[in-house]
Structure formats: structure tokens, C-alpha cells
Amino acid sequence: MPRSPTPRRRATLASLAAELKVSRTTISNAYNRPDQLSADLRERVLATAKRLGYPGPDPVARSLRTRKAGAVGLMITEPLNYSFSDPAALDFVAGLAESCEEAGQGLLLVAVGPSRDVGDGTAAVLAAGVDGFVVYSASDDDPYLAVVRQRHLPVVVVDQPMDVPGASRVCIDDRAAMRELAEYVVGLGHREIGLLTMRLGRDRPAGEVGAAVADPQRLQTPHFHVQRERIAGVVDAITAAGLARDSLTVVESYEHLPTSGGAAAEVALSANPRLTALMCTADVLALSAMDYLRGRGIYVPGHMTVTGFDGVPEALRRGLTTVAQPSVEKGRRAGRLLHQPPRSGLPVVDVLDTELVRGRTSGPPA
Amino acid sequence: MPRSPTPRRRATLASLAAELKVSRTTISNAYNRPDQLSADLRERVLATAKRLGYPGPDPVARSLRTRKAGAVGLMITEPLNYSFSDPAALDFVAGLAESCEEAGQGLLLVAVGPSRDVGDGTAAVLAAGVDGFVVYSASDDDPYLAVVRQRHLPVVVVDQPMDVPGASRVCIDDRAAMRELAEYVVGLGHREIGLLTMRLGRDRPAGEVGAAVADPQRLQTPHFHVQRERIAGVVDAITAAGLARDSLTVVESYEHLPTSGGAAAEVALSANPRLTALMCTADVLALSAMDYLRGRGIYVPGHMTVTGFDGVPEALRRGLTTVAQPSVEKGRRAGRLLHQPPRSGLPVVDVLDTELVRGRTSGPPA
């Protein structure tokens, strides 16, 4: 009569070996190197394993021994549930997931809400059993980034920050892309332009909520390289066109909510009612701004030109003028860089192409 | 002069202990139980750690010892990149991620593409260092599910399959929800109804591609409980209304692509041109079907009633008549069930509420 399939003490490789009166090596080989033992013996091992309810070598113990976790960690600074509402971020995750799947690796989403205390020794970033990290769009001074770096694991950065020694980076040329878009907008004749951007720093100025015009000082402390570059791109275009710097009204959104774009648009328009174009550093911002404008009876592009950035499906569907960037491919590349590091061992910077999409939300000023 | 921050051999807890001439326990305590040693000593430990580039206790070794991985695995049968294109699945993941974040746990996306060989000992499911699994909508006979169960870890099932011994389950009453929707459609006067459904089995009938009418035999072998129940719900309504069983044309879509709904609609309409309503077991199917219909000049709801299932944002925005289910909440509950198992230790079944959404895509037959 067969023994109970669930012995009190969970079966281990050792107990299986004892049961079969063979060495642990043999059991290990049965799982990891089938060619190292007779098919017959292997068969017996597997059968006994099933009988004893042995699930195969413990992944954690194996990881300890082999120094391979079989997974990569994805560090996102935003709360996870926000990231899941930004289609661009999502596409990125999908691309990364795809490359992990190909490589037979797991993808560990690391909980790095801004709320969590870094000092906490149990921080998930520290606890993650992974072979490397992908850092998605972190601020220059993200404390978690420091923690990740400390672990001495391979790191691939996506978008930002720029300067992580030893880390490869996948990005686009944000400045050039935004400049091209701004040149197009300026070329249409716009002279009073609003620029709605995401958070410029991890902090927010004391007492501020929602969105506010970013004063020059705020623009000097940009902890997010990407936003900085995109703003610079617009300034480049404006300057090149001989316009005054103050034809540009920059509004920073502190929150990343579905309605943030509308709120920022409102702030921009009350700061400068003569705006004829709203450029946004993300499609989600632009789409929300459009919803807001429609609610106010301001027609796009008749009364107001609106542009975005990212080229997410919904934006393209709605004809938004924007810069399309290959978010999915970013994810794939980031994964690949981790799974198959460059032969040289030196970090690489992978700059992907973007494309200006002239949609139906831009036109000459009224 | 301080030593090089990167010694050839990576610093370990033991080497730190040696350096400081204290026991390993003390170092361990410095990280895990700050209250167990003098603040002073702890300070010294941390300083030396920094000097030696010691990143803190190795997560894998700690996991082995404590038997906690600090992460839960999410097993999705579909390829990951598909899942990232279904908003309902995505919402679910977002909810799960949220609850993991709350619990300070990581979320490991396990690569379980249909392509991977289960026999492969390196299957990611086996290799995942996790404390439990969430199984999202797997077929009754999913081979990976068997593998997961073998690991003797806590398992929470979402939607399906029904019968996983020992596993809690989060679900909705698919049959009742679909029946209510079908009653509404029948109540509008429809007598020839098409039902477009996702895959009914892991396999597909030999030689089939795209979509095909599901014959009675195929309807007998439903490896997906959810689809089965939803179909049953429609049949319930039809039967209750005194209609013949053959007023219903069931079409099964074998692929899960953005255009699958349209393809299935085409199949349904050529199988029975007199259809006046297309009910779909997923919003993504319905939305695609609507696109198809529009392309053919078939107006909704004038010429054709279309209904969906899930209540994803885009569907609600487009006014689809559908059943809204709380996908995000499903994810949260699943996570919670894993992180805070019921006191009793007994598996629970958590049936969430759904809501019939009477949109603008349903009306009386032409």
C-alpha cells in the first residue's frame, strides 16, 4: 500500500535519496541532468517523487546554490496601480514581460510606493530575489535607486536617470523629439504656448496640490531628466523661432490622475488666457486636457491646439498630434540588455527612434 | 585609508562579522532586530557595511532560512503580452499589485506561455521563489495548474477552475449575470441571437483557425468553466422565454486578438444571417464586433444589438450594453486571501457582485 502522499514533514531531495537509497546527487541529476543517469533510474526517482509528493528541487535553495534567481526585478517609482493606468508604462511592462517570457525568466514587480520607508530593512527592493533590475523612469535622486545599486546586481535604466554608473540605458531623444513637435506647433503660427508637464521633482512645493505654474526656480531643480529634456526641446524651438522665453507657460501637475491634464489645462489657461496651444509631455495629460476643453466649449483644434507625447493607442485613435515612441520595444530592449548583456561588458545607451504624428488636434491659432 | 569599496569577493554577513570581530548573529540583528543591540554597535555595523559594500543580508539566503520569499506568483495561462492587452485582465493585475504593495510583497509574473514545455524542469512555475500563487482564469485541465498545486503552496484561484482542492476562489456568478443580460436582450424582442465566446478549450478542433460555430459536441467539452457558465446563462434565459435552443448560434473564437470579435461576428452572421443580436462573453470581443459591423454598414443598435461582458472603461465609454464586474477588486481580494488567509484555514469562495449596464448598443430588433 502506498504511503500517504502528504507526509508530515515535507519531502526534500535528501529524504527522497534516503527513501531510494541513492545519493542526493543522483536525485539532483534526475531533475537537472537527465543524461547523467540511466533512464530507468530516473524513472524510478520521478515515480517515487510523485508518490512522496516531492515537488522537485526547492527554487530558493537552488537559487542560493547557483546564485541565479531566475527573475528580474522591475522597479517603478510610481505606485504600481498608477503605472497600470498609464498605457505607455503598461506597454513598456508588456514588452519587458515578453522578453522575460522568451528568456524563461520571471518578472518581479517590486512594490516601491513613495510611501514606503527606505530605511525599512524589509523594503521589497532589498528582499527581491532577482538577478538584475530594470529601473523605469526614476528621478535622479530616487532613494530606492540607491538601494538597488547597492545590491551590485546588473541594472538597466529606462529613460532616466541619466547617470547610473555601470548601468545600460534604453531611452529616446526626448529633447529632439519635443523640439521637432514644438517647431511644428510654432510653425503653425502659435505664439502663446502652454506646456503641461508631469512632476518635476519627487517632492512637491510646500502646500501645493493639483497643478501650478512652474516658476523659473522650479524649472531649475528638475529631478526628472526626461521632463527637463522635453521642456528644453520646446524652449529650443521657441528660441530658434525668435520668440520670447515668456511666450511659454509651463504648468506642472503634481498628481498623476486621469483628470490631471484637465486640471493643469485650467491652471495654464487662467495663468495666460491668450494661450492658443497646449503642449503636454504625455498623452494621458493631453487626452484629459481635451476632455476638459470640450467641457468648456473650447474646440480643438479650432480654438486650441493640443499635443501629447507617447503615441498611446487611444491618443492615436483620437487623432492626437503627438510624438510616438516605441514603448513596447523599450521594454523588450531593457529585458534583452539584462538577459543578454553586451559582450564587451560595458554599459550601452540604446536610443530608440520616435515619430512625429501630425494628428487632427493641431492647426493654426484662431 | 579606507579599503576599496568593492573587494574581490563580495562581502557577506560572515565577513562583516569577522571584520568587526562580533558574531554573525549580531550583524543579523543589526539588520533585522535593531532593538537587540546597542544603537552604538548597530551604527558601527552599518558603517562598516557601507565601507565594505555589503548590501545587507542576501534575500535568497534569508528566504531559504525563513521560508518566506516575500512575493506571490501570478500564473496567467495566456501569454503575458496578451494579458496586457485585455483591460479586464489588466485591472485584475492592478488590483493584485495594489494588495501586494500594501502587504510589502512583490508580485512575480510567471511566464507561462502555452509554448513552454511543462516537462521542462526549468519551467518558470517551478522555479519561482514565491510564498503562494494566484491562478488567473485557467482551464480545468491546465498542466501548469497541476505543477503549481504540486508545490504545496497556498493557491488562490480567480474565476476558474472551480475545483482546486484547498484553494480559495474569487469569482462572480457568471451564469446569473449572463442570464440577466440575456433576459434583457430577449425582453427587447430578439429571437435569433448570436453568442460570441472565447476559447472553450485549451485545444482547438483540428484544422480550425480564427472562429467557428461551436457544435453541440464542442459545447459539451468546455474546459473553461466561466465560458460554460455564461453560455448556460444565455440558454437559461432563452429556455425560460420558451424559445427553441437553436435560436442561439454560438461562435467560438480560437484566437484572442484585437480583431477576434469582428472575425467571430462574421462567422456568426454567415452561419445565421437572421441574427438580430450579438452577445459576447467579453467586452473586447464586443468592441471588435462593433467595429466590424460599422465597417459593413450594419448599425448598432438599429440593425443589430451588441452586448459585452466585463465593463471595461472603453466599453462603458462607448456605451456598450454589458455586465460590469469588479476586476480590480477581484485582484485585491485574491491578494488579500493570500496575504491574510481566513482564520479558519478553510478555503473560501468569494463571489463578487456584478451589475447589468444597459447601454446604447441594445434595442428592439429591426
Next chain:
DNA sequence: CTGAAAGCGCTAACAT
């Protein structure tokens, strides 16, 4: 093809 020995890096009891 199989086995014996030696840890991987850590923490949990249990002293002291």
C-alpha cells in the same frame, strides 16, 4: 554512471 564532502549566506534557538 554514482557517491561523499563541502559549502552557498543566512537566522533561530538557546545559551551566556
Next chain:
DNA sequence: ATGTTAGCGCTTTCAG
């Protein structure tokens, strides 16, 4: 408050 002891479960040389 700190140290000692004893593994967690596995893989990997290296010999037979």
C-alpha cells in the same frame, strides 16, 4: 546585549 550551534535544501567539484 551578544555569542554558539545547527541547520534551511540544494548543487558541485572531485573520486570512484
